[in-house]
Amino acid sequence: MVALWLIGASGSVATTVAVGLAALRRRLSEPIGLVTELPVLAGAGLAALEDIQLGGCDLRPPDVVARARRMAEVDRVLPERLIDAVTDDLEVYAAAIQPGAAAATCARDPAAALAAIQAELRRFAARCGVDRAVAINLASTEPPWDGEVPADADGLLRHVAAGGALPASALYALACLDLGWGYVNFTPSVGASLPALDQLAGRRGAVHAGRDGKTGQTLIKTALAPLFASRNLRVLSWFGQNLLGNDDGRTLSDPDARRSKQRSKGETLPALLGYRPAAPVEIEYLPPLGDWKVAWDHILFEGFLGTRMTMMTTWQGADSALAAPLVIDLARLCDRALRRGERGLLSYLAMFFKEPMGATEQAHERQVALLLRHLAAAEETP
Amino acid sequence: MVALWLIGASGSVATTVAVGLAALRRRLSEPIGLVTELPVLAGAGLAALEDIQLGGCDLRPPDVVARARRMAEVDRVLPERLIDAVTDDLEVYAAAIQPGAAAATCARDPAAALAAIQAELRRFAARCGVDRAVAINLASTEPPWDGEVPADADGLLRHVAAGGALPASALYALACLDLGWGYVNFTPSVGASLPALDQLAGRRGAVHAGRDGKTGQTLIKTALAPLFASRNLRVLSWFGQNLLGNDDGRTLSDPDARRSKQRSKGETLPALLGYRPAAPVEIEYLPPLGDWKVAWDHILFEGFLGTRMTMMTTWQGADSALAAPLVIDLARLCDRALRRGERGLLSYLAMFFKEPMGATEQAHERQVALLLRHLAAAEETP
């Protein structure tokens, strides 16, 4: 049994996770898009898809069924027939979504908020009949945060107890890690990226990973930039445009939130190329796109004898359909890590993130090798 | 001293190699696009760029200077000023190009042709003051060949001595390998791909590699297809269109020659994906493009819950500027292999080819790792 707690449980990604788990359980769909269903991972000791139990919290109303219908009828991302077939499951899921009222008190009284969150988490674990669960942050991106907090676990706990400020995402990460859970930050928010939280995770036997799910443009960058590097072609500029129509797009139309996202996207190329070409990343909110996302990249590069050439890529994907299977993958991989007694940062999960923590490796193919090596090694030493 | 013999010495790629070596020697250009100039290969024991001496043969008139001017003024691939600066070197190079008259007799009298080719090769080696040289096949693509020849070296030598047929590219490969040279097949023609030639190379201490230089569309495929595979996204169709305006394009407008190229491009995806999506590759000859090449790919794939998404890529490159540095790379790497006593097929050169021989690895990033590992290992055991 994997108990999976979704922070942002009523959003498009969470809705797609719920639809997907129900559809897979009912054998209405094939497990396409799930890394953990690759044949090569068959013996890796992952929990069965049927054994994932879902819960979560959201500040928004839990209108999961309505959202699923809209994604089917308006956005044409999900099949209408499929929504019909799993409506019962969606209603059960929606009914259990917690209002996450605690979040509102984060700023006012962090200590109380922490206690409220942990109570909520414990109730969910109890309901699922497990000791430890995995929480995945799918909430809206926060603005960049530059506050200062103690760098050690005890200091941070004292800071919060004393009413010190902490972004909601970090407070939530603290709540999870302190309970020895798995915590994954699928957004560019702070989450568990503070040193003190990593220390806490190690101490409590918790595991964590992040940051910002790699689903589109950055995914392509991490596959293509190594190509230019390996052929000694000099990238002069790499312009990336994103068109987004969903809630994520609306959040990112706020310049502050956009800066968070741009930062998490901005360090990929320098890490892959070894130098820093002109590489702006722009994000545009276009409501008519709905859940569809278009990423257009224009790459100008210099080849032999100064010849200038270009490559352009266009990626048209359904944001939630790209993200949801990764959420399921991460839940299974964290669950597996907890069961095996791993602790702290799971840096071998780098391939899932735009801004992998603890792993300097940005090239996608080498990140994949990192994951496979870890799982294979673990198999050998049961 | 690396003596480099170009088969197809008057074509665009060879012309660009000649311009490039002259420009690099005169410090008029930076070594961009050369894999062998990557910092990571600094200690690999490669010959200096200044030490490469060029020769070659071609059935066409040796109008290298005129071609270089046309590539500068009409195609705008090469800088006009640069051509001015290296015209003297180009004239020297062009003056030494052999008419390759032997080729004409290939079909009529293979044994005589073989003798004539080898005499020519020996003269070039003597002129350069070396025992062994490297030959690279840049000639026009031959139609597919399905003749039968003995699979062992002795049998093949007897076959030729007895006037048995052999494609010109294979006869040339035989000539080189029999002399203990390095031979690289940068085209989809037969070249050294016959088992008997590999055996001969092993016996004579010759080295060889091929086949068909990976410069554009296939390069991208070998970087992107592993991405889809690693995320368990199912490629439904991958359509590839090539627009070409140079001699290569004209050759490929012949359906027979095109079949050779399509074959060398066709096996990439199944090898990378593990299944065989609809993946036609089309080639169109558009003379106004000159040396520029446009590759457009349309990839339809299925993600989570059957959602269909697409990726499109457009690659606009100068064919010769992409190919020429690889030719130089391959010359240096073969020369290094000969000096170290390697023999036979250099399968670690897979990253340079559309249809790598002896290496089942098609994913570009893993091909790069293969090369780096080989060179690093060699360093350790001098």
Next chain:
Amino acid sequence: MVALWLIGASGSVATTVAVGLAALRRRLSEPIGLVTELPVLAGAGLAALEDIQLGGCDLRPPDVVARARRMAEVDRVLPERLIDAVTDDLEVYAAAIQPGAAAATCARDPAAALAAIQAELRRFAARCGVDRAVAINLASTEPPWDGEVPADADGLLRHVAAGGALPASALYALACLDLGWGYVNFTPSVGASLPALDQLAGRRGAVHAGRDGKTGQTLIKTALAPLFASRNLRVLSWFGQNLLGNDDGRTLSDPDARRSKQRSKGETLPALLGYRPAAPVEIEYLPPLGDWKVAWDHILFEGFLGTRMTMMTTWQGADSALAAPLVIDLARLCDRALRRGERGLLSYLAMFFKEPMGATEQAHERQVALLLRHLAAAEETP
């Protein structure tokens, strides 16, 4: 009352026409994509959408409901909910589709086939309670035809009576025009393009138009090529690639049928530019695309001082959703023409066709002006 007879009544376009008329009648959809619903045509005296009554014939089984479902669930062209809501109407439409058995006898006994077709057409008109109807050819593209037939109406009628050969599409056009109906050829087949048929139409008070509905790539060409012409920019090459996954695509994967289509697409540019650039048009059948169609155009042009520039366009459309409203438009416009006593070729309908008959105007904007001027002039002289 407009009685509309669809030749190819079970195909995707016809199915979409049937779904659309039902949806519009039930106010479930807005009349988007219909030229005849433009506000500027409000006073043009067109029949109401509710007054169109549908019938037709097809050699294929009349599985219209199944096809509509597939277009909704697999192709995601039509909304599933909408199909549910109009299933009854579709069943009624499907039940009345005639097997078009006559077509089979075309080749064997043209005179008998003609009689059978006309009997069928008369039954449909009687059923609708009208004297004259409009027939629109949506059947699969025929291979090019280069037979010779008399150029005058009487000669052609004698030719057929004597068992002379005629392509099925032309025989059908003959059947319609001889009855004084409207006939529209929405395909590149011969249809009513024979001079004798035009003469017959004039004599019988019939009207006709064609040929080959302009729904995608050619539509764009007729908007963009005038741009290059008006700015005196010289188009060097214009390459057009079409990816198609539906029945139309399968038919066109046959080289003969493809030649018909390429011909109807090939004359557009020379007419618009005044010269003949390299302008190949390719068609590729990619079944996974279903009813979706991708057209990619690459335009290389020369500007001031020989500077070479490019434009590329990508068009991703649902073939049937683009064609169906034009079919309805053409039915209404032909019906109006019949009611007003127009006769013969309706050359003012040029904007609907890839290969407009009787109109040398290929520029889309000027074709639109042609239509508007005709309708406005007619308004003034009631």
Next chain:
Amino acid sequence: MVALWLIGASGSVATTVAVGLAALRRRLSEPIGLVTELPVLAGAGLAALEDIQLGGCDLRPPDVVARARRMAEVDRVLPERLIDAVTDDLEVYAAAIQPGAAAATCARDPAAALAAIQAELRRFAARCGVDRAVAINLASTEPPWDGEVPADADGLLRHVAAGGALPASALYALACLDLGWGYVNFTPSVGASLPALDQLAGRRGAVHAGRDGKTGQTLIKTALAPLFASRNLRVLSWFGQNLLGNDDGRTLSDPDARRSKQRSKGETLPALLGYRPAAPVEIEYLPPLGDWKVAWDHILFEGFLGTRMTMMTTWQGADSALAAPLVIDLARLCDRALRRGERGLLSYLAMFFKEPMGATEQAHERQVALLLRHLAAAEETP
């Protein structure tokens, strides 16, 4: 003799005009890209290209030759050989460029600036031996201006005499129009768009036109948007991205100047479609692009039965090579108007501008018709 005065005489567009006129005069190039060289305008009474005499002013140093070389060698927009061949002409042109010092005093003492400008203009006319000349504004885009000035000519003259503020571009327009010259505003700056200036032009027998040369993205919009309108397809969003590397791009990386440009680009679609879809226009300064400009448009539209489709266009052009011939066209057309005694706003020049003044027509094809009709009518009444 057409005396043509360029404001911004050292910039890329002006440099290309100078190179082009010299090349055309010396028969080194064909008159491609010039609207006024279309065969249909052969009898329109335009001055010969050889009769255009160039002058101008610029705040920047008159390094026209260096710029032309850079455009040839680095940007590869102009052919290097051509620059060599016309270097003498460029040096003569550059030597006569005035520092435009007056501009500096615009803000401080508008009346003195006006006098200085007019003295400069008179000297140029005298040097060319003409009474009246044509001035074209190619200077950097000014920030948006929302000052208030009198709406009548006399009031405006008094305003300036009294030291009242006026944007430099408007002061320059005033200087020209007051002298009875032709004045064209090729930028989005204020120029002659003030009502008082139009009145003044009418009174002085001057002519003017503008605003903001239509060279790329807007050009395409004015050809494609009428297509969607004519087919009753509903544009849901039209996103336009511009990548620019030249001085123009640098100027527009300033948010204020960018607003001017976005405004001049923003009204095109609503005028063409009759409604206002989400249609952001973004501009990104990417220095490595040099004089090349990439415009990428993503159009999401709704068709029949709510089907959503997309069109994307990519335009890769050399900014100066697109603009320069239009500058020459406008000079010839204004000269012709002056000679024929036309006065005031030449609204029939709409096809040259992003934001045509006095013409509500935005559809390119109809703008072309407007120009042709005017010139044809004029021919008939000599």
